[in-house]
Each structure stands twice: as structure tokens, then as C-alpha cells.
Amino acid sequence: MAAPQFKQLRRSYGFDEVAIVPGDITTNPDQTNIDFKVESFTFSIPIIASAMDAVTDVNFATLMSQLGGLAVLNLEGIQTRYDNPEEVLTKIAQVSDAEVTPFLQKVYSQPIKENLIGERIQAIKQSGAVCAVSVAPANTKRFAPITAEAGADIFVVQSTVTSARHISKSYRGLIFPELCKSIPMPIIVGNCVSYGACLELLRTGISGVLVGVGPGAACTTREVLGVGVPQITATIDCAAARDKYLGESGRYVPVITDGGFRKGGDLCKTFAAGADAIMLGSIFAQAKEAPGLGYNWGMSHPHPALPRGTRIKVDTTGTLEQILFGPASVTDGSQNLVGAIRTAMGICGVLTIQEMHKVEMVIAPAITTEGKSWQASAVYKSSSDA
Amino acid sequence: MAAPQFKQLRRSYGFDEVAIVPGDITTNPDQTNIDFKVESFTFSIPIIASAMDAVTDVNFATLMSQLGGLAVLNLEGIQTRYDNPEEVLTKIAQVSDAEVTPFLQKVYSQPIKENLIGERIQAIKQSGAVCAVSVAPANTKRFAPITAEAGADIFVVQSTVTSARHISKSYRGLIFPELCKSIPMPIIVGNCVSYGACLELLRTGISGVLVGVGPGAACTTREVLGVGVPQITATIDCAAARDKYLGESGRYVPVITDGGFRKGGDLCKTFAAGADAIMLGSIFAQAKEAPGLGYNWGMSHPHPALPRGTRIKVDTTGTLEQILFGPASVTDGSQNLVGAIRTAMGICGVLTIQEMHKVEMVIAPAITTEGKSWQASAVYKSSSDA
């Protein structure tokens, strides 16, 4: 007896399942333009450092801005709960695996100090950098005015999943059109992964959208809650929403894919999937200048009742400049990310990120293993040597 | 030469191959309603402890009822074969891997004592708990009256596969419409995995159906017999049968998905696939209060000629309350299962389990690996530390 259709499931794809098809023509990588714009701000590289405590502090934000990108400071993390955050970060790097979850729960139970919000923002601004800050939806009404007053440039509202409308009987959810009017800054909102959710967010008038639920290297949301969409499909669907909204409104609002990247190839595929910029966490936690001291942990890791992250050891592999622009001392694609993007664009015969959106991709799970048996052995050997 | 079609094969999906797509709106998790009803019984959480000897005894059933759920006592196991079951359970936990299969075959060759059936039921009832008991089809006619007399509340007829009609030349199979009339209790029957088999079972007038053949962590039925359907597709197909039967009869009979769950995400996906409740074995065997002392074994493990299970070490990880309601001390989703269900429902923008049935899912095998290379290394390291 054949079952009537109760539920249809569509196939979705992640980084390792797709590959970019080289173009019929090629272009000179040195002549590619990879600018990224958020309202009146233009960045010379389409790469953003994520609002994780192991990634962005005042110094890192300054350096990232100097190198042409953007970094987002988490206003609800260690930087605004502690006058001396370095001390806490050092302890996090020292605590054992068994103790780390309760320790993080304790660290993040300290209250946020409003004065520190202002101080951190001003420190970034005084360095000459563009200052982007991140707040969860629940704290947005409270912190947005302080942030504006302190002179921040870009305001990010971010949680695991943020929707245009939050339904509750006990409180009034965040209304983005009201927020957009109330503060004089571009607002970037996330995260979302579907066409519908992204389109509804765009229609509230925001200036950027973050795409990605659960892909982060330090995140266990997909295990704990079962929610998420792999990044290539999520980006393709949200890019479709961006283009739909562009047709409706005439506004081109950038799609920023956030999380799960390990190497240059992942970035290149994401641009081919339709992203305007990408946001990196763990790769930047590997920088010498990162505050995490070789570690990273998920933003929902310290959740008091339902932790959805894990502390991971990422090691320190090079300077931020080396990670972004090379020269690479490793051959696995985790350094010279900008060089990788430009080279891939050259191979695809395109000159801008928007042209890159149109290149062909194939579903290609074989891509990671075909012909690589000798590499695999090498990996095994070196890991058993360690 | 092209082959004419001898047999068509439809694609089916398991937990790790799908993911839930967040909603276009979100809701407040605290306001979700996750009630589960079997006829006149209403449970505040849609989670049932399975009729495995390592999971449910009198104490566990009592505690589970107090926490809002239900536990099913196996009437053909150690609890009704031995006056002192703790002694036997201790020995099972102590015997070596090499000896365990013949030892279990011996333990389960002892006869069932009818007086113990009554005693166990009464002990559960005296605690104030709802009492559910489980019997195989072959013993149903014999044990159903004793069970009714002893005051059980819910009667479960369960075997690897139970169908509405069993054909034999040598004996008369169990007739469910007759059984339903003969005992004054809701009857839950299982297991099944297909639209047709589920619909035929529902049409016999039963009050609940168990879905799942072979997914259990301690079960090897799929290896030994080759039968089974992965849980997401099985649930989708049986939910279609439930809706079909609802249309025919006006009766809404719950679909209870049984087996294979390891973490909160698996539960959430199953509700999105159409389940009304879920039944857990090995996860509950990890509770401090579980009688299995850190072990679990398949219900067909002691089969005298064709054992189809294995003893697995699940370890003891926390209290039953912690597993159900947190706070979680681990980040892998095996604790605070109720919190995970409510949080996922909030992310999907729904308020009831029946609304959860309608959320979108995608086929997403990448979900378990995308971006997780650093987590994988952590796992390797910790396992080699052990």
C-alpha cells in the first residue's frame, strides 16, 4: 500500500558536497574587485570577524578594520562583563575539558556592566576603525540607545535564530522597523537560513542579514535541537530572497554567510552560492592576535540550562594578515583567504563578487576523496606521530 | 539492453540525514504545550520509557509518572521471572562480553511467575503512578486478564513487528478488535513502520501505535533479518496513516516513535516528522535510577536460537530529572530533552506538537559534519585519552 505524502523533504547541501566549475574564460586575479558594502560603508574585503569572545576584542577589531575588513564586538560577553577580560580568557584556556562547561556557565553568569559597553566602543572608534557591535534580541531595546550614544557604526542583532516576528503572550517582541527608525546606524540581523525567513527580515528595512544556523565549528545546535540548513543551500535560498527583495524595493541588501568555514575553498563556494560577504569565527580564533589563545567556544555554550556549544582547540597558526593575505606557510587552504578568493574568481573568469554569484557549481561529494588516498595516509601518520 | 523494472525502491531517511528548517516567525518556548494524550490519559510530556529490563522497573515507572511522562513495564522480563530481580541485573552488568549472550539466554529461559505480574502492577499503582505494561502477542491472551485484574491502566502489545493479522495454520493469531473489547484499558500496539501496516493496525480499534523496527541502540534486527525502515521515513508514513484513519473514523490515535534516539535533536526531528510521542530506551538506561546499572540490551537479545541484540555499555550520566529537564552538564544534547523540544518549537514558531508536525524539514546529510572538523579532533583526542 503506497503512503500518501505526509511531508516532502527537499535535498540541501553543505560545503563538502559541492564544487565550483571553472569558467569558459579566465581572468587576471589581480584585477578582481571584492568590495563589500553595507549602506554607506565600503570594505575592501568581504570578510567579517564574528562576535565571539575568542575572536573579537578591541585590538582585533582595530586590526581587522586596518586590513580592509570588519569585526563585530559581542556586547554580552566577557568584554562587557569584566573590567579585565584577559584574566578570564586566560583561565578559560587553562581549565580542563571536564570542567569547561560549568566554568563557562559561571563566567557568563556575571552581569553585563553598561559602562564597559561605552568604553569598548569608544576604544575601537579612537583607533580609527569602523565599530560594529552585536546584541541578542532580548537585550536590544536596552542596549541600542547606549550603543548609539557611544558612537558605534553598525549594529548587529544576533541569536541562533532571529525572525521578523517573535510571538509571546508575556512580552512584546522586538519590532525591527521600529528599531531601524530609533537608531542612526545600519542594522544587520541574523541568523536565518530559509527564503521565507530571510525575505521577511529584509522587508523590515534592515541593512544586512546573517545566514547560518548551527554550522559553526564550536556549535552543537544541530545535535541538541535538530535545526539547521547546510550553508550552501542556506546561502542559495537567502540570495534568492535578496534578489526578490531587490525586485520589490530597489534596495540591494547584502547576504552575509556566517559559520562553518575551514578553508579558502569553503569561502569561494559560498560566494558562488550567492553570498555578498562571509563571517568567520574559528579561522580567526587561530590568529596570533585573537583573544582566545588558541581556543574557541560556541556563543550558546554558556547557556545555563541547555548548553549548545563546545570548547574547541583551534591552535594559533599565524598572524591575521597572513590568514587574510598570505604568504601561506600551510597547504590546506587556511591561509591567504583573500588570495584564494581572487584566484578562484580568475579561474571562473569573473571580476566581481556579483559575477561570482552566477558561476556554475556541481554537486560533487567525491571532491574531498577522489585520488587523495596518499594524502589521507599522510594525515593518519602525522596525527599518530603527534 | 535496458532492464524492465522488476522492483522500484523508494528512498527513506534516518535522523542524521534530515534537519528542521527554522520558522519564518519564532515563539516563546516557555509557552509551548507538549501534552500527549492516550484516550482519557493526558501526560504533560510526550516521552515514554520503553519496556526494557535495563530501563523500567517499579521505581523507575513511579518516578517517570511523577515527572509527567509514562514508563512501560516488561511483563515477560526479569521483573516477572525473578522474585529478586536486582540480583540478576547485577550479574548481567558483571558478566564479560564473551559470556553475555549465553548468560542472557539462560536468564530469560526461567519461567514467568504469574503472581509477580500482579505484584509489580500493584506496586506501581500504589505509588500513584499510571501503570503501563507490555506483553508479546503470543502471551497476550494469557496475560491480558491477569493484567486487567491487577489494575493496570494501559496495555502494550509489542514485538519486533506486530501486524493486524498473523497467518498460521497451527494456531489462531491475536485478534485486536476482540482484545480491545475484552479488556477495559487503552491498548497500544507495535511495532510497525509502513503506511499500510499502521493503517491496518489503527483500523482494529487500538489506542496507540508504536513505530520503529530495528533502530534501537541495542538491537541488531536490521543486521540479522535485513528488515526495518529508518525512523524519519517510518514516522512520516505512519503519521500519514494516522491522518487517513482520522479522516475515516474521526478518531485521532497517537503515533509513538520508538527507538534509535541519542540526543535532543533526534526527538525534535521526529516530532517534525509527525510523531505524537516518543519512546526512549538507551537514553533512559543512562539515568542514575535505571535498573540496568549503566548497561542496556535488546529485547530480542536473549532469543534462544536467533539473538538479535547486543549488550551495550551506556554509562550512567545523570538523574532522570536532569535527562528530561536539565540543567545539562553536557553539551551533546543527551540532557534536558524537554528543554530541547520546547526550544526547537520556539525556533520553528509553533506552540503545539501538532503544529510541529507541519514544520519544514530538509534532507541534509551534511548537518553532522559541516564545519565540525575541530569537534571531530576533540572526540578523537578524548577517546584516545580514555
Add this chain to the structure above:
Amino acid sequence: MAAPQFKQLRRSYGFDEVAIVPGDITTNPDQTNIDFKVESFTFSIPIIASAMDAVTDVNFATLMSQLGGLAVLNLEGIQTRYDNPEEVLTKIAQVSDAEVTPFLQKVYSQPIKENLIGERIQAIKQSGAVCAVSVAPANTKRFAPITAEAGADIFVVQSTVTSARHISKSYRGLIFPELCKSIPMPIIVGNCVSYGACLELLRTGISGVLVGVGPGAACTTREVLGVGVPQITATIDCAAARDKYLGESGRYVPVITDGGFRKGGDLCKTFAAGADAIMLGSIFAQAKEAPGLGYNWGMSHPHPALPRGTRIKVDTTGTLEQILFGPASVTDGSQNLVGAIRTAMGICGVLTIQEMHKVEMVIAPAITTEGKSWQASAVYKSSSDA
């Protein structure tokens, strides 16, 4: 630019990718009929021991016949090259992994003694067993008369791939219709894997066909030559050819799936795919009575220029009777194969192998992993204990 279609590729499936869906009704396993017929011979179990030197010798053939099945003696192996085969088999079991390929090449370079062919056949016949023997196509014209004269019952012509027509400018290939007329025995031919090749073989008038290229546990044909079709699809396609030929000719010629089986579930799936019988090598090499002393090796392993097999250690796990009929001392499905077939048939609600051909199967790669993480750990642990 879209590519015009140069070549279409159809998806094919192996054992681990499919699962049997339980039936809407169930039947009593004890009442199933699993007879298998080759012309006038009827066997009470549909299982054949393959013509491998580590599996079938005179004693094994005798025992297999007594237990209701059939074993095929390889007339081009150790049994007909050596007066004292036990001595050679013992050496094969003792030689090191590094030395085994040249050693086997040397062992099989000894000439076949025609007198031994007659002696082995007569020994099997004297025991009262049905005697089946196997010869490669190249030697068929030479050995067929000797075999017939010695009183063999069933003649098997077997090579990696055998087709109805072999094209050569330098010699005349084997013509099956002529062979069928020249010897007074049923002729079984193999191996093949496609609808077209199987249908052409059937049309030559043979009495059985062997299905399977490369799945054998000791075979590396798929690595070395790239040819083969996974067993489930191969069986489905050849079953379609059998039914086509039945329609054309009125003759029902059995399809015997050969190779790649590891456990009861694989056998059950193969019957559901359309097989009339199955042929086992490595599973029988595990029997106490097998001549391989715990080892098996591929039939093309000793090839002088292009060895396409490997010696594998299968260990000795029980008696042949235990492997076929239990009771099983293991829970992985490698023992009580007949019990597994009958139990699966009961679960599917069928009474004969031909009814089993019609049961539903699903594509279900999740079947081997869903919920089994604790089993996986157990496997790891026990292998690292060893």
C-alpha cells in the same frame, strides 16, 4: 554552456543501502517453504556453497547435501592438482601476508590431474550427496565429458564474467546450446550482473544462472578492473531477465546470487530482490568443516599476471550446521541463516521464496548507523582489546 548527454548513469544499490519493509500481515516462520529447484533436483534450503578451495572439498559437499543444500567442487583448484590437498591447504594458512600472492601463484601453476577429477566426483557420489562441479569456460570442452562420465549431477561453468557469446579471432568460444545437448546434466552458468547478459545466457537453454561480479569478500576485481554491479541491483535486473525468459519460453530458470554476503540480513534482502537461491563463500569458510582452516582467497587470486583477489582471515566460528540452523552463539547475524530467512519471511507475511520476491524494499543507507553509536563504540573497544 550545458553539456549534451554523452553518457547516462543509472543508480545501483548494494546490501547496506536497502532494507526490507515488514508486511501488512505476518506469517508463522515455521510454515514457510524455502525449497529451491534446479531442473529435477529439489533442495530444502536455497543455499549453495561456492566452488572455492577454502570452502568446498569432498567432505564439505557431503555435509552440505545432508543438511539440505548444495556445494560446488572447483575442478581446477587444489583438489584436482594435488593428490594430498590438505598438505597444500595447511601451507596456505601458514604463509605470511607478504608471501601469499606469489605462493598461491606457484600452487596454482601445477597441472590439473584428470584422474583426480573422476576420483573427487565419485567420492562425493558415494557419500550419497548430490554432486555439483565447476569448470572455467576455457576448460569446459575438455573436462565436461570426464565429468559426465564420472557421474556428476550438476555442471557449473563459471568465470568472473561469462557471456553467451565470446568473440575471438584465434579460437572458437564455448557454445552453450551445444554444451547443453552434449552432457546429460543441468548446466548453471555465471557470473553475470545485467538484464541483457542474463537474458542472453538464459536463452541458450541453461538451467541456472549465477549473479555477481566482484562482491566476494576475497575478490578485488572491482578495484583492478572497475567492473561490477552491486548485488541488490544485479539481482533485481537478472530477476527481470528470468521473468522475461519465463514469458518467452515457459521455463522458470533460477537466479542464484553469488558473493558478498556477510550476515542473515544480506541473504533476506537478496531474496526480496528476486533471487531463487544464494551462493556463499567466506561465510562457509568460517565453518569448522571448511578446508580453508580459517582463511579464504579469491578465485582469481592466483592469476599469474593480474591477480584479482586477496587472502583474508575469516576465522572459524562454528559448525556448518550452526551457521545454517543455529542456535546462534553470536548476535551479528552470521549464524542461523535459515532461521533468519524464515523469520524475515514471517515478518513480511509471505510463505514462499517467490512471494518474498514481491515484498517492498526501501533505499535506506541510514539502516546501518541509525541509533547504533553505542554499538560502534563497543566494536572499537573490542577490536582495541584484541
Add this chain to the structure above:
Amino acid sequence: MAAPQFKQLRRSYGFDEVAIVPGDITTNPDQTNIDFKVESFTFSIPIIASAMDAVTDVNFATLMSQLGGLAVLNLEGIQTRYDNPEEVLTKIAQVSDAEVTPFLQKVYSQPIKENLIGERIQAIKQSGAVCAVSVAPANTKRFAPITAEAGADIFVVQSTVTSARHISKSYRGLIFPELCKSIPMPIIVGNCVSYGACLELLRTGISGVLVGVGPGAACTTREVLGVGVPQITATIDCAAARDKYLGESGRYVPVITDGGFRKGGDLCKTFAAGADAIMLGSIFAQAKEAPGLGYNWGMSHPHPALPRGTRIKVDTTGTLEQILFGPASVTDGSQNLVGAIRTAMGICGVLTIQEMHKVEMVIAPAITTEGKSWQASAVYKSSSDA
């Protein structure tokens, strides 16, 4: 809300995902013709050694030509940068894994000596061999005349991706129709992987095309840049372009699939996918006569800013003659490659490579694991023995 289609992704396949279906008839392998032609040159085997420094030097090119194939000398590598290349090759084999990437970057920063180009070509010609040489597009205009003057026979222009048109504002790209007119040799160009790019290359008038981006065993392009197409689909698409161009022009220009091969089966599948010849790197680096001393490294490994390769240990397994023609001392398909091609052609019932293009293939990921659990254990054991 369903997403409008932003981007369609087509499925592509690699070696391990497909298998060749045996033919309805079979042929005698000894009578197969596997000639390969490039303009007026005819080679008796369709196998080319790649322009890698660990594979082809003067001696290797000579030997390869004597055995009926062709080897391509890299004119931008160690052979033309160093008077005494053996010394450098020995050091590369001795340096540690940690030091090898900067060491290779240094080795390849030495300038190319134009006099050595002429010397190497003349040495190959003096041995009586056909001389093929390889140059990157950027150096083609400079080196082509020197090469022609020195008497080379075949000119290969090769980079990761080479297109018919390269767009740059700062320099004039290579114009292949002009190049074809300017030098009196067949020109082979690569690499490409798509129908469109291949067709555009063919239309420039070249004499052969190399297919494959990123599959090489020592290549990490797919990780670093995300570009590439698995070899079976790439070959199928480029074969379609060849046939399209044949229809347009009447010229049959061979498709040479380059990279990712590990064993005979991979070669056979590639011919079935439509290749006219195949190019091998790491397999030939295993030959006793290879200059790499048991190592190989990617051609983009020494890139100064974005290294896209890795040094791999391939070990030395036999002579080049043994690798090509056997007898094989191993059973994994890495030796007697020509025997494997002929045997597979026999099994498919074809007599020429062009007939081999038409044989059926199936998508068959099960092919590598079905029934092979005992082999896997053997692999584990032997690797832990090592």
C-alpha cells in the same frame, strides 16, 4: 514559503562512485587494440606520464617511449633550473614534513636556465624517444620558439585551469590559434573540466586536451580554491565536447584525462567515460625509475603565496614495466595497468578504446565496500603492524 530557484546544481561523479557493467558478449583481451593517436604520432598504449618533477626526467621519458607510451617533461621545474637535478631531488626526499613547503618554495624560486631547456630536449631526442614538453601559459610565448628549435615533438601548455581566452587589462593573454600557427608541433592544452571550456579550447585548433582540475593525489586545489569537477563527470562532459567538435570540424581531437588515478579500475572507468588516453602522476612516481625517490608533490605546491599541493610519500613498488605490463606482485590493481585495461575491454565485449566509450556504467558507491569487511580488517591489521 518555497524558495525560487537561485541556482541549480547538477550531480557529478568520481571514480569510486561508478562501475562498469560487463557486456552482453565478451571478447578476447589479447586481440584488443588500445592505440592512441595525437596527430601523426601513434602510441601503442594510451598512457602518458605527467609533467611532474617526481615523475618525468630524461631517462623516464626515454623508457616510457620505449614501452609504447609518452612522458611529458616539465620545462619549468627542477630539470631546467638546476644543472644537477638529482642533488635537489635527493634533498626534497630527505627534508622533514614540517620543512618541506618552505624548502620547495625556495627550490622553485631559482631561475629557469634557457640552455637547460635545449639540453634536456636534445637528450630525449637522442635516445630515440618521442619528446613532449610542458610549459605554463605565462611562459609559453617565451619558451615555445626555444622548444621548437631544440626539436621537441609535442608541446603541452598546462596550468591548473587553462581557458581559450584569458582576460587581463595589463597584458595580452595567450592566443592559441596564433600559437598553433607559430610552432610546427601538435599542441596539447589543459586542464579543463567542462563541456563549454573544452569545446572552446578545441575550437582554437589544438591537437589534444587535458581533463582534470584538482584530482591529483598531491594536489590541494579543491581544498584551497573550491574549484574542480570529479573525473568521471569531467571526462563525460569533455568527451561530449570532443564529439561536438568532431561534428563541426571533422577533426577527432583526443581527450586525455589527467590525475587522481590509483589503480587499474580507475583507468578502465575513465575510458568507459569517454577518455582517449590517461595521464598518470603518483602511480608512476612509484616506479623504480622515477626521479622522485618514492615521493611526489603537486605542481602548485611551490607557489610562493598560495601553495596548493602537498608532498606525499608514494613508496617505490616496482619497475615501470611491471606497473604497465605486470606481472603484478600486488593484488590492489596498481600494477599491470595495460593488462587491466585489456581484460576490462574483454569483459565488456569491445575491441577498441572508442568502442569502450560506449559501454554502460552505473552509479555504484557500494562497489568499494560491498562484502569487503574482511578486507577492511586486513588493511587495518597490516597498517597497525607497520
